Amino acid sequence: MMQCPNCRSKDIGKIGSQQYYCWNCFIELSILGDEWTVHQVEADGSLSSLDDIFTAEERKIQ
Known part of the structure; x- marks a missing residue:
C-alpha cells in the first residue's frame, strides 16, 4: 500500500x-x-517542488 513520504499517511487519493x-x-x-x-499546491494553484527536502530513500514507493 502506498504511503505519503511526508506524513506516512495511507489516506492518498x-x-x-x-x-x-x-x-x-x-x-x-x-x-x-x-x-x-x-x-x-500554492494558493494560486501552481505547484512547488518539495523533492529537495526528501532523500531518494524517503521518496521510494514502498
Whole structure:
C-alpha cells in the first residue's frame, strides 16, 4: 500500500494518471519510476517542488 513520504499517511487519493493527493498533509504526489515526486499546491494553484527536502530513500514507493 502506498504511503505519503511526508506524513506516512495511507489516506492518498488518485487525482489523475500517476498523480495522487495526500488528504492528511495536502501535498500532491506523482510517480516517476519507483519514486514519488512531491509538490506543494500554492494558493494560486501552481505547484512547488518539495523533492529537495526528501532523500531518494524517503521518496521510494514502498
